[in-house]
Amino acid sequence: MTYVPRMQPAISISNLSKRYTSGFEALKSVDLDVRHGEIFALLGPNGAGKTTLISIVCGLVNRTGGDVLVDGHDIEKDYRKVRSMIGLVPQELTTDAFETVWKSVSFSRGLFGQPANPDFIEKVLRTLSLWDKRNSKMMELSGGMKRRLMIAKALSHEPQILFLDEPTAGVDVELRRDMWEMVRGLKDSGVTIILTTHYIEEAEEMADRIGVINQGQIVLVEEKAELMRKLGRKELTLQLREPVERIPESLIAHNLTLSEAGDELTYVYDSQGDRTGITRLLKDIDTAGIGFSDLSTRQSTLEEIFVNLVREGR
Ligand SMILES: Nc1ncnc2c1ncn2[C@@H]1O[C@H](COP(=O)(O)OP(=O)(O)OP(=O)(O)O)[C@@H](O)[C@H]1O
Ligand SMILES: [Mg+2]
Incomplete structure (x- = not known):
C-alpha cells in the first residue's frame, strides 16, 4: 500500500490562548481544525471568544500562545501569504461614508496587491445585488446593503478562505436567504467558509460542521448530520x-x-x-x-x- 499524506487542513489551530492586556482570558487552549471546502459554523453566546478567534487567524489580534496555521503557513511568519488567502467580513461595519461602492470594493482588491479586474468586481457586485448601487456613496446605503458591501469587499481579492462574523445580523429574512444562497455558491466554487452566528437556524441550514464555543473553550465540534441524527x-x-x-x-x-x-x-x-x-x-x-x-x-x-x-x- 502506498502512503497517501493526509490533506493539510485549511486552518489548524492548536493550544491557542489569548489574554487581553486587561488580564481577561478570552481563549483557553483552543484546538480546532477547519477542513478545505467546508462551511464551519461557530456558535456561542455573547463574549464566548468567536470574534477574538477570528481576529487572531486574520492577524488583527495577537495570540498569547499556541499555533495557528493557514494551509500550513504560520499566521505570523507568513503573514502576507496568509492574509492574501483570507477574506474577512467583520462583525462591526466599518465604512467610509463618502466612498462609492465601486471604488471601495476595487480599493480593497488593490490592498492585497491583486491586479485590477473590473469584470470580477462587477460579478461580485451583481451576485450581491449591489450592481445598481455601484455609484452610490456608503452613507446612501441601507444597513443590509452595507453588510453586503462588506462581503463584496471581503471577496474582492478572491480569497480561498472566508470568515463571516455574524454575516446576517440585522439582515431581513429574505435577504438572509439570498445570502445563504450566495455563501453556498462560494462553497461550490471551492471557498472554505467559517461563519459565526447567533441564529441556530442559520447553522442548521448552512453548516457542514458545527462548533460550539463557550467562555473561551471549544465545547463541541460535530458534523451537522451527526448532530441532526442525535436530534x-x-x-x-x-x-x-x-x-x-x-x-x-x-x-x-x-x-x-x-x-x-x-x-x-x-x-x-x-x-x-x-x-x-x-x-x-x-x-x-x-x-x-x-x-x-x-x-x-x-x-x-x-x-x-x-x-x-x-x-x-x-
Ligand atoms: N480588546 C479587548 N480587551 C479586553 N477584553 C476584550 C477585548 N476584546 C474582547 N474582549 C473580551 O473577550 C471576550 C470575548 O470577546 P469576543 O468579541 O471574542 O466575543 P464574541 O464571542 O465574538 O461575542 P459576540 O457574540 O458578542 O460577538 C469578551 O469577554 C470581551 O469582553
Ligand atoms: Mg463577536
Missing part, C-alpha cells in the same frame, strides 16, 4: 396512575427511567429508526398491570443542545 432521539413520558417503587422485572429490557417520585416512566427512542419499540412497550406495561393517566413525547432541538452546553459551562 432524531425522542423521549416518551408516561404519567402513572399510581406511583411505583421500582421498574418491574418484565420491563427491564426497555431501559426505562423512573422519576424520583415514582410517578413517571421515561423511554428514549429513535424517531427516525425503523422501529420505535413503542407498541411493544405499551403492551408490556399493560401486561405488568401499570396504568397511566397521560403520555407525552418531546424532541430535543439543536437549540436545546446548545443552551445546555452553554449552561453547563456557567
Whole structure:
C-alpha cells in the first residue's frame, strides 16, 4: 500500500490562548481544525471568544500562545501569504461614508496587491445585488446593503478562505436567504467558509460542521448530520396512575427511567429508526398491570443542545 499524506487542513489551530492586556482570558487552549471546502459554523453566546478567534487567524489580534496555521503557513511568519488567502467580513461595519461602492470594493482588491479586474468586481457586485448601487456613496446605503458591501469587499481579492462574523445580523429574512444562497455558491466554487452566528437556524441550514464555543473553550465540534441524527432521539413520558417503587422485572429490557417520585416512566427512542419499540412497550406495561393517566413525547432541538452546553459551562 502506498502512503497517501493526509490533506493539510485549511486552518489548524492548536493550544491557542489569548489574554487581553486587561488580564481577561478570552481563549483557553483552543484546538480546532477547519477542513478545505467546508462551511464551519461557530456558535456561542455573547463574549464566548468567536470574534477574538477570528481576529487572531486574520492577524488583527495577537495570540498569547499556541499555533495557528493557514494551509500550513504560520499566521505570523507568513503573514502576507496568509492574509492574501483570507477574506474577512467583520462583525462591526466599518465604512467610509463618502466612498462609492465601486471604488471601495476595487480599493480593497488593490490592498492585497491583486491586479485590477473590473469584470470580477462587477460579478461580485451583481451576485450581491449591489450592481445598481455601484455609484452610490456608503452613507446612501441601507444597513443590509452595507453588510453586503462588506462581503463584496471581503471577496474582492478572491480569497480561498472566508470568515463571516455574524454575516446576517440585522439582515431581513429574505435577504438572509439570498445570502445563504450566495455563501453556498462560494462553497461550490471551492471557498472554505467559517461563519459565526447567533441564529441556530442559520447553522442548521448552512453548516457542514458545527462548533460550539463557550467562555473561551471549544465545547463541541460535530458534523451537522451527526448532530441532526442525535436530534432524531425522542423521549416518551408516561404519567402513572399510581406511583411505583421500582421498574418491574418484565420491563427491564426497555431501559426505562423512573422519576424520583415514582410517578413517571421515561423511554428514549429513535424517531427516525425503523422501529420505535413503542407498541411493544405499551403492551408490556399493560401486561405488568401499570396504568397511566397521560403520555407525552418531546424532541430535543439543536437549540436545546446548545443552551445546555452553554449552561453547563456557567
Ligand atoms: N480588546 C479587548 N480587551 C479586553 N477584553 C476584550 C477585548 N476584546 C474582547 N474582549 C473580551 O473577550 C471576550 C470575548 O470577546 P469576543 O468579541 O471574542 O466575543 P464574541 O464571542 O465574538 O461575542 P459576540 O457574540 O458578542 O460577538 C469578551 O469577554 C470581551 O469582553
Ligand atoms: Mg463577536
